[in-house]
Structure formats: C-alpha cells, structure tokens
Amino acid sequence: MxxxxxxxxxxxxxxxxxxxxxxxxxxxxxxxxxxxxxxxxxxxxxxxxxxxxxxxxxxxxxxxxxxxxxxxxxxxxxxxxxxxxxxxxxxxxxxxxxxxxxxxxxxxxxxxxxxxxxxxxxxxxxxxxxxxxxxxxxxxxxxxxxxxxxxSPSAWTRMRAGQRGALGLPETPVALSGRRVQAARVGRRDPDNAVITAPRTDPDGTRTARLIPDTGHPTLYDHWVDHVPGMLELEALRQLALTAAVDAGTLPAPTALPVGLTARFRCFAETDLPLECRTGPVLPGADIECSLHQSGNLAAEVRLRLADPATTGALAAPAAHSAV
The missing domain is CATH 3.10.129.10 (Hotdog Thioesterase)
Incomplete structure (x- = not known):
C-alpha cells in the first residue's frame, strides 16, 4: 500500500x-x-x-x-x-x-x-x-x-426540513455562541479547541455543560454541515469527562487519553438549540457514563474510559466494550 x-x-x-x-x-x-x-x-x-x-x-x-x-x-x-x-x-x-x-x-x-x-x-x-x-x-x-x-441529497433535504420545521427552526441553522471553559481545564492549549462551557456539578453528582458548536473550527467543521457532527459530540463529552474525573480525584490532571469508547447517536443535534452534555458520578476504575440532551430528547449516549498516559498499567488494560 x-x-x-x-x-x-x-x-x-x-x-x-x-x-x-x-x-x-x-x-x-x-x-x-x-x-x-x-x-x-x-x-x-x-x-x-x-x-x-x-x-x-x-x-x-x-x-x-x-x-x-x-x-x-x-x-x-x-x-x-x-x-x-x-x-x-x-x-x-x-x-x-x-x-x-x-x-x-x-x-x-x-x-x-x-x-x-x-x-x-x-x-x-x-x-x-x-x-x-x-x-x-x-x-x-x-x-x-x-x-x-x-x-440521497433530496431525501436528506426533505428529512431535515421536516425535523427542523417540527422544532420551529429556520431552514438555515445559525450556531449558538457561548463562553468556553478555560482551555487548561479540559487539557487544551488553544482556547479554540475547548468545545464546552464551564461545567457545573449538581447535588446528585451529575456534571453538566453546554456544547459550543463553532462552525468555523477548521477540523471539527472542516466543511459545512447542518447539524452538530458526531465527532464534535464525542469531543465535548470527552472534555466534560476529563473535568469530572479530575474533580473526583480519579485523575491527577485533564491529560488522560480515551482508551475505550462506546457511543450511540439517537437523533440529530441542532446547532441553534442548547445541547447539554452530562456525566454521571465518577468512580475509580469505572467507565464514565455520558449523554447529550436537547429539547427534552436524548441525542447521544456514550460510555468512556480514560487513562493517564503516565500510568502504563491503566493504559495497558482498557475495558472491554460491547458493540455513530
């Protein structure tokens, strides 16, 4: 090859x-x-x-x-x-x-x-x-x-027009803006690569943040699409999971790698409606359960395993996952 x-x-x-x-x-x-x-x-x-x-x-x-x-x-x-x-x-x-x-x-x-x-x-x-x-x-x-x-493009256009019309949205999406979390909190150097707002933690341990769909991002929006791309959804949940793991004390810093992931995309995520990222409580050695919610609907659910690159043993034994 x-x-x-x-x-x-x-x-x-x-x-x-x-x-x-x-x-x-x-x-x-x-x-x-x-x-x-x-x-x-x-x-x-x-x-x-x-x-x-x-x-x-x-x-x-x-x-x-x-x-x-x-x-x-x-x-x-x-x-x-x-x-x-x-x-x-x-x-x-x-x-x-x-x-x-x-x-x-x-x-x-x-x-x-x-x-x-x-x-x-x-x-x-x-x-x-x-x-x-x-x-x-x-x-x-x-x-x-x-x-x-x-x-086909025609079938896609009909489907998306019906979906957006049912939500009362215009034909052409306009992305919601938002104040990004500090890049260092999600392990990034470039502020443009932070894709969520500052997280908050609820009394039950649930952690939430809003996804920011920057349609000008040269990688995540390499070309125009009329929804939030799946890879951006995964990145947003990765970043939220990193902050949750650090705050829970299961990681020393937000520099871990995702070594195992299972994701299911349930419906389209629109750029012009708030898209909420959630993680459940973080437990040592356990996968982190994550989800995306919009307009009362479950948009995606993800199970993510993170491992610190400095911890060879953790990297060498990722969790086995069952089969967007």
Whole structure:
C-alpha cells in the first residue's frame, strides 16, 4: 500500500487536504478491505494537549477509520458522491498503547476493514457496519466498529426540513455562541479547541455543560454541515469527562487519553438549540457514563474510559466494550 499521497478529499468528505488521513485502499474479497493512513506528527487539534505529546490521540485514529466509511461506500459499493451519511454508533478500544507512540516521521498505519452487516430496505443497501483493526509498525493499535447509513441529497433535504420545521427552526441553522471553559481545564492549549462551557456539578453528582458548536473550527467543521457532527459530540463529552474525573480525584490532571469508547447517536443535534452534555458520578476504575440532551430528547449516549498516559498499567488494560 502506498503512503505517498492522500486519497481524493471528496472521497473522504473533507475540504482541506491536511484533514485527509487516508492514502490508499484495496479490496480483498467481497467484504474485506485494506486502508492505508498517514497520521501527522503534530496536528493543530488532535495534538493540542497539555499532556504528553509523545502519543497519538486515539480520536485521531478513530477519525482515520471514520474516513474509511466513505471510501468503502463510494469506491466499492457505488454509492454516488454527494450522498449524505449518518453515524449511528461508534466504538473503539486501544489494544496496544505503545503503538500510539509518535516517532520522528509521520506514522503509517494499515487498517484491516470488514463489512459485518449490510442494512437494507426495499430499494437496496442503505448502510453498513464496519469493523476495523488498525496496525502500526506491526502492532495492533486500535479496534473499532462503526454503524452508518446514507441517503440521497433530496431525501436528506426533505428529512431535515421536516425535523427542523417540527422544532420551529429556520431552514438555515445559525450556531449558538457561548463562553468556553478555560482551555487548561479540559487539557487544551488553544482556547479554540475547548468545545464546552464551564461545567457545573449538581447535588446528585451529575456534571453538566453546554456544547459550543463553532462552525468555523477548521477540523471539527472542516466543511459545512447542518447539524452538530458526531465527532464534535464525542469531543465535548470527552472534555466534560476529563473535568469530572479530575474533580473526583480519579485523575491527577485533564491529560488522560480515551482508551475505550462506546457511543450511540439517537437523533440529530441542532446547532441553534442548547445541547447539554452530562456525566454521571465518577468512580475509580469505572467507565464514565455520558449523554447529550436537547429539547427534552436524548441525542447521544456514550460510555468512556480514560487513562493517564503516565500510568502504563491503566493504559495497558482498557475495558472491554460491547458493540455513530
């Protein structure tokens, strides 16, 4: 597989070449594919951390896998470019923390990808469940699974118009602004990479903050979409979970890595309505239960495991998760 140039940006639904991480794709049988990825040594979003920069953020590896959903659909299943895609569930687990190490050159990764299930209706396939195993330097770094679906632009427009109309929202979204939490509280250096408001803790131990959908963010909104992207939702809950773990005393600083995650996206999250992030009480050694709520509806639920990069034992034993 080649790592000398990226795949076409339109094939992975990215506008900026710098945000394209996949470099090659091959088909090996009806349901099996290989993807090649080059991970940057430094990225303005994924490597913006107050902690150890010697390891890749697992969310960067997940993003490379996410880009693969489009490659498999467009290149090998003849889903037309221009079709709209919807994340339904996402999960990953770091299988070898040492494989996350950043070297003196961009990291080359190979992602074994398999179709586990095809979703269909009367007209044919409407989505896939893909399983991934990412290998870096001969070591399996990450296992992931993504459920997703697609639809034509006209069907998407009708669906979204109906959804937004039912909420009394205008056709074109306008993102709500808000005062961001101090970047250092969520382990970031760049204030623009903090994506939640300052958290508050309720008497029952529930921690809440509001997600800030900055539609000008060059990574999280690489191109215009009419809703809050799934990767932004995951980032907001990661940041809230970090503050909760630090305040609960289970982490010394907000510099932990997400080493295991299971997420289900229940409905669209609109940019122009308040979107509340919540975490339950944080217990030592336990996954953190998180959720997103908007207009009285559950938008997403996430189970997240964090581990401090300085604690090798914690990184080496992520929790096992069952299958956006």
């Amino acid at each position: 080649q790592f000398t140039r990226t795949l076409p940006r339109e094939l992975v639904h990215r506008a900026a070449l710098a945000e394209v991480f996949l470099t090659d794709a091959e088909r090996h049988g009806e349901d099996d594919f290989l993807l090649a990825a080059q991970l940057p040594r430094r990225h303005a979003f994924y490597h913006d951390t107050l902690g150890d920069r010697a390891r890749h953020d697992p969310m960067l590896l997940l993003e490379a896998c996410r880009q693969g959903i489009y490659v498999v659909a467009h290149r090998y299943l003849d889903v037309p470019l221009g079709h709209k895609f919807l994340l339904r569930s996402v999960e990953f687990e770091v299988s070898d923390p040492e494989a996350l190490a950043c070297g003196d050159h961009p990291t080359q990764a190979v992602v074994a990808t398999r179709v586990e299930h095809r979703f269909r209706n009367r007209s044919g396939p409407t989505g896939l469940r893909l399983r991934y195993a990412m290998t870096i330097g001969g070591r399996e770094a990450l296992h992931a699974r993504i459920d997703y679906s697609w639809m």
